[in-house]
Amino acid sequence: MHSKEQLLLKSPLELLEKYPYLEAFFTNQAVNMMADESMTLKQIMIQMDESGAEDTAFDATHFLDQLHDFIGQMQEFSGVNSQVVEVLTILPGTDKSGQPEGFVELNFKKSTITSIVGPTGSGKSRLLADIEWVAQADTPTSRTILVNNTKPSTDWRYASGKKLVAQLSQNMNFVMDLTVREFLELHAGSRMIANASIIVDKIIDAANDLAGEKFKADTPITSLSGGQSRALMIADTAMLSSSPVVLIDEIENAGIDRKKALEILTGEEKIVLMATHDPILALMADQRIVIKNGGIHKVLQTSEAEKSMLIKLEEADRRIQQLRTKLRSGESIVDDFFP
Amino acid sequence: MNLITISGPPSSGKTAVIIKTAETLMKRGVKIGAVKFDCLHTDDDVAYEKAGIPIKKGLSGQLCPDHYFVSNIEAVLEWGLKEGFDLLVSESAGLCNRCSPYVKEIKAVCVIDNLSGINTPKKIGPMLRMADIVVITKGDIVSQAEREVFAARVHAVNPTAIVMNINGLTGQGAYELSTMFIDSEQHVKTLKGKKLRFSMPSALCSYCLGETRIGESYQLGNVRKMNLEENSNA
Numbered sequence: 001m002h003s004k005e006q007l008l009l010k011s012p013l014e015l016l017e018k019y020p021y022l023e024a025f026f027t028n029q030a031v032n033m034m035a036d037e038s039m040t041l042k043q044i045m046i047q048m049d050e051s052g053a054e055d056t057a058f059d060a061t062h063f064l065d066q067l068h069d070f071i072g073q074m075q076e077f078s079g080v081n082s083q084v085v086e087v088l089t090i091l092p093g094t095d096k097s098g099q100p101e102g103f104v105e106l107n108f109k110k111s112t113i114t115s116i117v118g119p120t121g122s123g124k125s126r127l128l129a130d131i132e133w134v135a136q137a138d139t140p141t142s143r144t145i146l147v148n149n150t151k152p153s154t155d156w157r158y159a160s161g162k163k164l165v166a167q168l169s170q171n172m173n174f175v176m177d178l179t180v181r182e183f184l185e186l187h188a189g190s191r192m193i194a195n196a197s198i199i200v201d202k203i204i205d206a207a208n209d210l211a212g213e214k215f216k217a218d219t220p221i222t223s224l225s226g227g228q229s230r231a232l233m234i235a236d237t238a239m240l241s242s243s244p245v246v247l248i249d250e251i252e253n254a255g256i257d258r259k260k261a262l263e264i265l266t267g268e269e270k271i272v273l274m275a276t277h278d279p280i281l282a283l284m285a286d287q288r289i290v291i292k293n294g295g296i297h298k299v300l301q302t303s304e305a306e307k308s309m310l311i312k313l314e315e316a317d318r319r320i321q322q323l324r325t326k327l328r329s330g331e332s333i334v335d336d337f338f339p
Numbered sequence: 340m341n342l343i344t345i346s347g348p349p350s351s352g353k354t355a356v357i358i359k360t361a362e363t364l365m366k367r368g369v370k371i372g373a374v375k376f377d378c379l380h381t382d383d384d385v386a387y388e389k390a391g392i393p394i395k396k397g398l399s400g401q402l403c404p405d406h407y408f409v410s411n412i413e414a415v416l417e418w419g420l421k422e423g424f425d426l427l428v429s430e431s432a433g434l435c436n437r438c439s440p441y442v443k444e445i446k447a448v449c450v451i452d453n454l455s456g457i458n459t460p461k462k463i464g465p466m467l468r469m470a471d472i473v474v475i476t477k478g479d480i481v482s483q484a485e486r487e488v489f490a491a492r493v494h495a496v497n498p499t500a501i502v503m504n505i506n507g508l509t510g511q512g513a514y515e516l517s518t519m520f521i522d523s524e525q526h527v528k529t530l531k532g533k534k535l536r537f538s539m540p541s542a543l544c545s546y547c548l549g550e551t552r553i554g555e556s557y558q559l560g561n562v563r564k565m566n567l568e569e570n571s572n573a
Binding site (some may be wrong): 024025027028030054057059062065066069070073125128129132133138139140157158160161163166167168169171172173174175176183184186187190191229233236237240241242243 | 363437439453454457460461464465468469478479480481482483484485487488490491492493494495496497498499500501502504509511512514515518537538541
């Protein structure tokens with residue numbers, strides 16, 4: 001990597017060739033870096049007289065520091081990216097009353113699903129915040145989070161492109177005025193992904209597979225239906241989000257194929273956490289944690305009996321869906337639901 | 340006493356973030372006071388009082404809020420010292436996007452929200468670029484992808500800042516932010532002689548002084564003309 005002095009002697013164009021991700025950095029400067037391609041950074045800075053710098057609020061020293069940091073972080077970022085989070089571990093702390101939590105060590109492995117149950121306000125947000133902040137016995141619960149069985153680097157806390165948890169919930173909406181394709185390309189661009197179009201197509205296919213009604217790549221994201229939006233969010237989070245952990249908050253009535261949605265996420269090696277009280281979703285998980293009074297009260301493995309119960313529940317669910325379809329198409333219902 | 344300056348565009352959630360963060364600190368016995376700088380109107384002092392935080396408010400009226408801030412912060416600091424606070428929080432709204440409310444060696448936080456649009460980070464000047472911590476709010480109502488894109492844009496504008504997502508309604512993330520508010524090594528006794536991180540927007544024309552008439556002959560002082568001939572954005 002170049003030192004600050006070396007950076008000064010290069011032109012923005014030369015730097016772009018060596019560090020393509022600088023495009024984002026340069027375009028976000030108030031100053032047009034590409035005005036004269038032959039000029040070095042040093043010349044650009046000298047040329048900008050005091051009043052010009054004042055107008056654009058440009059501070060040359062500060063700019064150089066940030067440029068240097070940005071390159072450093074991006075180089076690290078692309079290297080760190082390859083390191084997969086195989087397992088996330090929680091070591092117990094205490095609940096709101098100071099009582100120790102009801103487990104010894106809680107592991108979340110990649111490609112597995114954990115459901116979280118417990119009343120509203122019981123401590124789900126705190127649990128999530130602990131994971132996000134990779135707590136080291138320094139939050140109100142005194143929990144400790146390990147990544148791949150070791151004390152994690154503080155990057156998970158402070159580095160901006162590196163967050164442990166991605167979140168999906170019923171209340172989230174798209175707000176950008178873009179088509180599905182433009183939107184996904186923008187997201188891929190922010191992750192500096194090389195062959196964006198391949199992954200964009202893959203996401204659109206996967207989302208259409210989840211949604212009841214299909215949508216096209218040139219549909220504006222804000223005009224997608226609730227189910228289509230949820231489907232796109234899930235497929236996008238599975239394939240484009242940098243976060244290894246995905247928290248799904250109450251997607252009970254999302255109007256999507258929930259089983260397939262979970263399969264996509266686990267297929268992309270995500271650690272899936274799912275806050276839900278829907279028996280079908282809760283039992284699809286490999287384990288479930290019960291939250292009470294701000295602490296993890298107990299951890300249950302999904303039993304064989306529960307798994308066979310799940311098959312029956314899914315069958316019942318399928319039949320309710322059929323009834324719904326019949327009603328929608330104007331048919332009468334015959335009482336053969338409970339044989 | 341610790342001093343922290345917090346700013347951000349109007350309605351980005353500054354007050355909510357500060358109050359949630361202050362609550363977690365007060366639980367740990369930290370004595371907090373706040374000052375709110377605004378331009379024409381604020382009701383936020385009521386919110387602070389309700390949370391049990393002693394508050395002073397200052398309205399800049401027809402003056403540039405930044406200039407008003409810097410001419411008053413010293414006196415506010417003295418108030419804070421007299422009251423015996425452990426932490427004094429200064430909140431100011433960035434109104435012209437060129438705002439530059441940060442002081443060297445005093446921790447600076449910029450609050451900006453996910454709904455403000457992905458080009459907003461680029462439009463905001465020193466207030467975002469010179470901050471030590473950038474808090475992004477309203478993440479609970481936009482998609483994960485939009486949060487990631489927005490954070491990436493903030494990072495491109497200010498690569499050195501710590502970027503945090505905070506929910507101003509539930510307070511998720513506020514405890515974590517609070518751990519960065521208190522530095523036991525910091526004892527701010529005076530701001531005399533300290534410097535701003537970046538010069539403030541200048542404003543010294545006849546209109547600053549109350550002129551209302553339009554026309555070349557009324558324009559005195561620091562006046563600038565648009566160049567309508569050129570097609571460049573320079």
